[in-house]
Amino acid sequence: MTTTVPRPTTARPRIALRDRVLKLAELVTTPLLPTDYLDLIDPLRSGADLRGRIEAVLPETRDAATVVIRPGRGWQGHTPGQYIRIGIDVDGVRQWRAYSLTSDRTRTDGCIAITVKAIPGGKVSNHLVHRTTPGTIVQLDQAAGEFVLPAQLPAKALFLTAGSGITPVMGMLRNHPELTDVVLVHSAPTAEDVVFGAELRAMAADGRIRLVEQHTDTAGMLDAPAIAALVPDLHERATWACGPVGMLEALEEHWESAGLDSRLYTERFRPTVLVTGEGGTVSFTRNGTTLEADGATPILDAAEDAGVLMPSGCRMGICYGCVLPLREGAVRDLRNGEITTAAPGDGVLIQTCVSAAAGACDIDH
Numbered sequence: 001m002t003t004t005v006p007r008p009t010t011a012r013p014r015i016a017l018r019d020r021v022l023k024l025a026e027l028v029t030t031p032l033l034p035t036d037y038l039d040l041i042d043p044l045r046s047g048a049d050l051r052g053r054i055e056a057v058l059p060e061t062r063d064a065a066t067v068v069i070r071p072g073r074g075w076q077g078h079t080p081g082q083y084i085r086i087g088i089d090v091d092g093v094r095q096w097r098a099y100s101l102t103s104d105r106t107r108t109d110g111c112i113a114i115t116v117k118a119i120p121g122g123k124v125s126n127h128l129v130h131r132t133t134p135g136t137i138v139q140l141d142q143a144a145g146e147f148v149l150p151a152q153l154p155a156k157a158l159f160l161t162a163g164s165g166i167t168p169v170m171g172m173l174r175n176h177p178e179l180t181d182v183v184l185v186h187s188a189p190t191a192e193d194v195v196f197g198a199e200l201r202a203m204a205a206d207g208r209i210r211l212v213e214q215h216t217d218t219a220g221m222l223d224a225p226a227i228a229a230l231v232p233d234l235h236e237r238a239t240w241a242c243g244p245v246g247m248l249e250a251l252e253e254h255w256e257s258a259g260l261d262s263r264l265y266t267e268r269f270r271p272t273v274l275v276t277g278e279g280g281t282v283s284f285t286r287n288g289t290t291l292e293a294d295g296a297t298p299i300l301d302a303a304e305d306a307g308v309l310m311p312s313g314c315r316m317g318i319c320y321g322c323v324l325p326l327r328e329g330a331v332r333d334l335r336n337g338e339i340t341t342a343a344p345g346d347g348v349l350i351q352t353c354v355s356a357a358a359g360a361c362d363i364d365h
Contacts, residue, residue, distance in 0.1 A: 049139065050071070050072050050074045050075065050139070050140045050141065050142065051071075051072045051137055051138065051139055051140060052069040052070060052071045052072060052075075052086075052112075052137070052138050052139075052140045053069065053070045053135065053136070053137055053138075054067060054068070054069055054132060054133070054134055054135065054136040054137075054138060055068045055069065055070050055111055055134055056068040056134055057128070057129075057132055057133070057134070060115060060195050060196065061117075061192060061193055061194070061195055061197075062192070062193070063117060063118045063129065063193075064115060064116065064117040064118065064129065064164070064195045065115070065116060065128070065129045066102060066113050066114070066115045066116075067113060067114050067115070067116060067128055067132065068103075068111050068112075068113045069111060069112050069113065069114070069138065069140075070109075070110060070111050071110075071111075071112055071140055072140070075112070075140070075142075076142050076143070077105070077143070078101050078105075078112070078143030079143070079148045080101070080105070080148060080149070080168075080171040080172045080174070080175040080176065081100070081145065081147045081148035081149065081168045081169075081171055081172050081240075081267075082100070082101055082143040082144060082145040082147070082148060082168075082171075083098045083099055083100045083101065083143065083144060083145045083168070083314075084098065084099065084101060084112075084114065084140060084141055084142070084143050084144070085097070085098045085140070085141040085144075085313055085314065085319065085321070086098075086099060086114065086124075086128075086138050086139070086140065087138060087139030087140070088124065088127065088128070088132070088136070088138045088139070090123050090124060090127045093309055094139070095123060095124045095312075096139075096311075096312050096313050096321060097124045097125070097312075097315070098313065098314040098315070098316075098319070099114035099115070099116055099167070100114065100115070100145075100167035100168040100171060101113065101114060101143060101168075101171050102114060102115040102167050102168075102170050102171045102174070103171070103174070104174045104175060105175050106175075114167075115164070115167045115170070115195060115196075116128045116129055116164075117129075117163060117164035117167075117195065118130065141319075144318075144319070145168075145267070147168055147240065147242065147265060147266075147267035148172075149172055149176060149240075153176065153178065153179060154179075154237070154238035155180075155181060156181045156182075156233065156236050156237040156238070157179055157181065157182045157183070157237060157238055157239075157240070158182075158183045158184075158185070158231055158234060158237040158238070158239040158240070159172075159173075159182070159183070159184045159185070159186075159239075159240050159241070160185050160186075160227065160239060160240070160241040160242075160243070160247075160251060161184070161185070161186045161187070161241070161242050161243055162186065162187040162188070162242075162243030162244060162247055163187070163188060163195075163243060163244070164195065164269070165241075165242035165243035165244075165267070165269075166186055166194075166195050166196060166200075166242075167195070167242075168242055168267055169184070169240065169242060170195075170196050170199075170200075172240075173203065173208075173209070177208070179208075182208065182209040182210065183209070183210045183212070183231055183237070184200065184209050184210070184211050184212065185212040185214065185222065185227055185230060185231070186200070186211070186212070186213055186214065187213075187214040187215075187216055187221065187222060187243070187247075188213070188214075188215065188216065189215065189216055189217045190215050190217050190218075191213065191215055194213060212230055221247075223250060224250050224251055224253070224254030224255075225254070227251075228254070234260075235258065235260055237263070238263050238265075239255070239260075239263055239264045239265065240265045240266075240267075241264065241265070241266050241267075242266065242267040242268075245268060248266045248268060251264065251266070252264065252266065268316060269315075269316070276294075276295045276296040276332070276334065276356065277295035277332050277356065277358050278294075278295050278358070278359070279292070279293050279294040279295035279296075279297075279356065279357045279358075280292075280293065280295075280329070280330075280357040280358065280359040280360045280361060281293075281357070281360045281361075282299055282302065282303070282357050282360075282361055282363065283360075283361070283362045283363070284303070284308060284363050284365045285327060285362060285363065285364050285365065286364065286365060287308055287365055289303075289306060289307075289308050291303070291306045291308075293356065293357045294356070294357075295332065295356050295357065295358065296334070296356060297356055298334065298352060298353050298354060298355065298356060299331065299350075299352040299355050299356060299357060299361075299363070300312055300315065300322050300352040300353045301353075302357075303352070308365075310322065310324075310352065310365070311323075311324070312352075312353060313353075314353075315353045316353065316354075317335060317351055317353060317354035320351065322351055322352045322353045323349050323350065323351055323352070324349070324350065324352055324363050324364060324365050325346075325347035325348065325349055325350075325363065325364040325365075326340065326342040326346070326347070326348045326349070326350045326361060326362070326363055326364075327342060327344065327345060327346065327347055327362045327363065327364050328342050328343065328344045328345070328346070328361065328362040329341070329342060329357075329358075329359060329360050329361030329362055330342075330357075330358040330359045330361060331350055331355040331356065331357060331358050331361055332355065332356050332357075332358040333351075333354055333355055334354050334355065334356055335354055339358055340355070342361075347364060350363075
C-alpha cells in the first residue's frame, strides 16, 4: 500500500474584488488614479484625506465672518475652545491657517464653523471673509489645542478677550450653558466691531453672563489693574484670556505678581518673541531666492513677504507644519533665544514660523 503525499502548494493571496477593479482602473486612468476621480465626485467620502465643503459665509462685522463647513466623514469632533487648520487655495496656491471653532456641537446638520477676522494684508483671512463662496472645498486637519474648560467646570469663570480673541471663548459659551457665574471682559475698537456682539448682549440680558465691553477708540485700552477693579472677586475666578501678545503678557505678569498664575490660561495667535538678534541673509537653495531678514522677523514671514511659497500651519510653533531643513548657517528661536546651527549639508530641521536669521543661513526649499 502506498501513500500519496500531497504536494505543498503556495497559497495565493485573495485579492478583494474592489482592489482588482481599482488596479484595472489605474491602468486605464493613468496618470490620474481612480481615487482622484472619486475625490471629484465625493470629496467628503470615508477614507479620503479630510476635507470640508463651505456651506455658508455669514457676516459678523465689517471685517469678520463665520464660515460654516460640512466636514468629511473622517471628522472626529472637537472640544469647545479648540482650533482647526484650514487649507484653502488662494490665487492658485494652497495656504494653511488655524482658526478657532465657534460652532454649537448640538447643531443637527453635522456642520462646524470657524469665525475669521480679516487682518490688513492677510491673504487667507481676507479671502475667507470677502471672496470665498459656498461650495468651496477646503482641506482640514483634526481639531487641536488645549485652551479648553476642564471636565470639572469652575464655579466662577472670567474670560478676557480682545478682537478675534473672542472666538474660542464663544465656542465655550455656546457649548457650556451650565456655566452659571461668568464675567466676560471684551475689547474692540467700537460697539459695531464686537464679533458676536448681538449674541453676547443677549446672553447678558438673559443673565447668562456679565458682559463688560471696552470700546478702545473712545475709552482706550484696559490694563490689568483696571480689570481687577472691574472684577473685584477676580482671585476667586478661573480665568481664560485670548488676544494680542502684549495684552497676554501684561495679564500674565499681573496674575503672577498676585499669586494667581495657576488660575490663568492663555491662548496666543502668535508666539511670544522674547529674544531677537542682528538678522542676516537667508537663501533658499532650490527656490533660488536670497533675502535680507532682521533678527525679529520669523523666516516664514520674511520669505512670504518676498514672494516665496512656504509650508505653514498654526504659525505659533505648535503644529510643525512649517518645518524645513537648515543646510548651513544659524537661526535663533524667537521664543527662548536658542541658537541652532548647521554645517554645510547638515539639513537640521527648523520651525520657520518661530525662527529668525542669526547671520547668514541656507534653507533647503
